[in-house]
Amino acid sequence: MNHLVTASQFDPKQLATLFELASEMQEMSQTSRGRSALMRRYHGRLVATLFYEPSTRTRLSFESAAYRLGMGVIGVENGTESSSAAKGESLEDGVRVVAGYADVIVLRHKENGAAMQAAAVSSVPVINAGDGAGGHPTQALLDIYTIQKEVGRLDGLNIVIGGDLKYGRTARSLAQILAQYPNNNIIFVSPPYLRVGDDIKHILRESQTTYIETDMLHESLAAADVVYWTRIQRERHDGTLQPVENYVIDQSKLDAMKRDAILLHPLPRTGEIVPVVDSDPRAAYFRQAENGLYVRMALLDWVLAKSAAHNHSKPSK
């Protein structure tokens, strides 16, 4: 079964193929002829979006992607309260049942490892749309796609990744993918109590990706090709969060960046990038969010094409 549960399951060759498809779909989406052709691709198929945590971008871009490929969409947007999880049904039972109604399941859940649990029992592909503070692989794929488009390469980069690196799943997944490309150097910027997990540092060491950890934001910016900024994940802290100060990207921080660097953020932002920065051409986060649509169209195509190939190769009963 062709599940997408972790950022590290793609290699650079597969990513290049995926991004070519995303680019093609982006181009096709600009013309009515192209949009009609896309609508015929998966007519009659269904995506189930099971969201047990809030979302704007991930859920709506997946649903938009499905409609644009001619698919239908079923789903729950507040699954903890509006699905039978509220009556005590296990995630596994819910997923088993929904797999009988849809061709793909897109799952967001508050527990680390939920996507893996779902994939273990699902008879249709499961796509991880964020599981707790574990990972958010489809976000990392659109982040990487954006870097490729905006900077023109995915190797030999200095990348500042900053904010809440302890609970920020997008930062974790992005680092995992960057580790697949040679000669990248990551500067993790956070207060000491919000450092990235040892599991990610292990992956970086194994792949010989260099990294440093610092709490000095301003000093880190001058050499960066990419600045990837994230919010504090207040919902994952237990009420003892220390005040986080001086982690705001404002005009003075922008002035410290290279002229050809880019500033990314998975969004939503909650004050850590001031709006005045938005009009600078280096502020790429709204372009990044739009890219998510095309990368998710390509991902739906990827899982459905692979599961069709898998079903064809099964001996008939």
Ligand code: CP
């Ligand atoms: N970046 C991201 O995952 O946004 P949402 O939580 O709105 O889906």
